[in-house]
Amino acid sequence: MSDSSLHITLNHLAEGDSAWITDIDVSEELGRRLTAMGLNIGRQVRVLRRAAFNGPLHLRTGNTELMMRLPDAQRIHITRVTTQ
Amino acid sequence: MKRIAMLGMPNTGKSTLFNRLTGSHAKVGNWPGLTVDLMTARLLIGDQMVQLVDLPGIYDIDGYSEDERVVTRFIADNTIDIGLFILNVTQIDRQLPLLLQVLNQNFPVVVVLNMADEASALGISIDPVSLAAGLGVPVCLLSAKYGQGMEQLTASLRAEIAQQSLRDKVERPARPSRLEFLEATVKSSVQIPIVMSTTRTEKIDRVLLHPWLGLPLFFFVMFLLFELVFAVGKPIQDIFAWGFTEIRAQALEPLTQALPLLLQGLLLDGVYNGLNTVASFVPIIILFFLCMGVVEDSGYLSRAAFLMDALMSRFGLDGRSFVMLLMGFGCNVPALMGTRVIRSRGLRLLTMLIIPFSLCSARMQVFVFFIAALFTAQAAPLVLFSLYIASIIAAMLTSLIFKRRYVNNDPFIIEMPPYRLPTLRQIIVRGTAEVGHFLKRATRFIVAGVVLVWLLTNFPQGVAAGGPETWAGQIGALLDPLLSPLGIDPKLTIALIFGFVAKEIVIGSLAVIYGQEGDALINSITHQITWIQAYSFMLFSLIYTPCLSTIATIRTESKSLSFSILAVIWPLVLAWLVSFIFYQVAIRFFIA
Secondary structure, three states: OOHHHOEEEHHHOOOOOEEEEEEEOOOHHHHHHHHHHOOOOOOEEEEEEEOOOOOOEEEEEOOEEEEEOHHHHOOEEEEEOOOO | OEEEEEEEOOOOOHHHHHHHHHOOOOEEEOOOOOOOOEEEEEEEEOOEEEEEEEOOOOOOOOOOOHHHHHHHHHHHHOOOOEEEEEEEHHHHHHHHHHHHHHHOOOOOEEEEEEOHHHHHHOOOEEOHHHHHHHHOOOEEEOEOOOOEOHHHHHHHHHHHHHHHHOOOOOOOOOOOOOHHHHHHHHHHHEEOOOOOOOOHHHHHHHHHOOOOOHHHHHHHHHHHHHHHHHHHHHHHHHHHHHHHHHHHHHHHHHHHOOOOHHHHHHHHHHHHHHHHHHHHHHHHHHHHHHHHHHHHHHOHHHHHHHHHHHHHHHHOOOHHHHHHHHHHOOOHHHHHHHHHHOOOHHHHHHHHHHHHHOOOHHHHHHHHHHHHHHOOOOHHHHHHHHHHHHHHHHHHHHHHHHOOOOOOOOOOEEEOOOOOOOOHHHHHHHHHHHHHHHHHHHHHHHHHHHHHHHHHHHOOOOOOOOOOOOHHHHHHHHHHHHHHHHOOOHHHHHHHHHHHHOHHHHHHHHHHHHOOOHHHHHHHHHHHOOHHHHHHHHHHHHHOOOOHHHHHHHHHHHOOHHHHHHHHHHHHHHHHHHHHHHHHHHHHHHHO
């Protein structure tokens, strides 16, 4: 597997997959909210499911579940967790 | 009086703790400069009466969201004697930054670790004593939902208050000022298992958020709720109505017999009917909030938002707006009150603007009457269905037009809390509180409105009530140039004026206006107006103001006069345009 396929944005993460957050490129306001929800650089996040018709993502980080729209997820850079 | 302010993130059980501490004695308090209501209550702690204020749940004291600004403003403008900080102990790791912000405010803090029940179910173990030592403030581990650990909280509050009333200032332990210290403290006193087992919530979500089943199940749940509220509510409303009629016939009419006829009319048809109107909402508001309480507390509301978001976001709305819009098809008033779950003011106002287009059960009575009088049995269901479609189109169109004006400013990141079974106590406290608010705030407005319409339709003295010579009739004549292009004649205009108060009285008012009842009334309506006029009248009735109670609710919930005026004027304009276009097209198309 090439290295570049590991580094993607959160909106590309498949259902059931986990990833490490490597960079968050959002407004200060959204950044604060993400932090408060437990989404920080270095944290692990899992896509539990994607809503139909390009709806939001259902995410889990730590003990918190939340939903996030795709345009917001696109600003979150991740490294996929590979399971060998 | 000492003031205790409750602070914490959303979904930490803050309101549950508030209700647990205060029972049902809470009041909605108006605070200068705040656009939201805050719940307050008086509480006896030891021998001192204190004021407890439930601040909105926030993620960040310096944040930009509506609620965050409310809290910042409150802290700046008011003295806080104790800040009661509530943490969801199962998510303690990510709630620490807010705790740090609160610890660095210049008021004493008591920390509550809530949801002890869930923490032990998840295998999380907490040592509150070592945590208190590390934080430098009292820490209480409790379950607000089940009431465990409440004695310890009141003891801590009592001790804190006693300490504050001492003349000599007590040396307080230092509080951590950096996040790293806080994290280290928590790490040593709270053990969270690394691997979480598959929870019940995940299993339920697999069904309720299923790719294909999720949406049908959502509509089924909404249908059940709707049936529950309105199928159960209607008979109770009927009993209320019967009771009010009986009291009037048995007691009030004989009692007021000696009074002059006009005064009797004012008291009975004006004031008493106004009170009657208010009372008729009580059963459905209670039932609505019982059901919404279950939906909200269970965590399903955020799932509804998840399921509907792809569609609703195009209209500038979200899934919670959609739930309230659906409930509006039963009755607009509780649906408007229910928008309080939407924390962004822009989104909430937009939702409140579109709910009144929902074809409520009162409007349906009017439509059923006109459809039966003027349409064939085969056409009738189609006509009614077309009105439902018109109702949804009016709502969505309004939303598209106004979505840039009422923008959702809060980031759309919604927490999906685990499914929780609400306790009966929680639900009942909520339902009774909501009815109290409605009665307190809407009664005067509604009674005044009913009295006003009574005056319009009964004065000047000596003319036939509801007739063309009354003030209402004169207004009808005055509006004729405006309404005749819609096919609405002066008699129907008087009915629209009555309908402003409540759609329930429209049919009754037609009997007064036409001077006939039952079959004779239907007969004269059939002969005096065409089906095109009737449909135009129904479209107008559907879109213009639903009722006085709706306006009163919009006014008290939005706290904005200009928004309330817009919420009255815009539907009037839209109603006129829609009826005008329909009538003008239909008479050319069908008569030619």
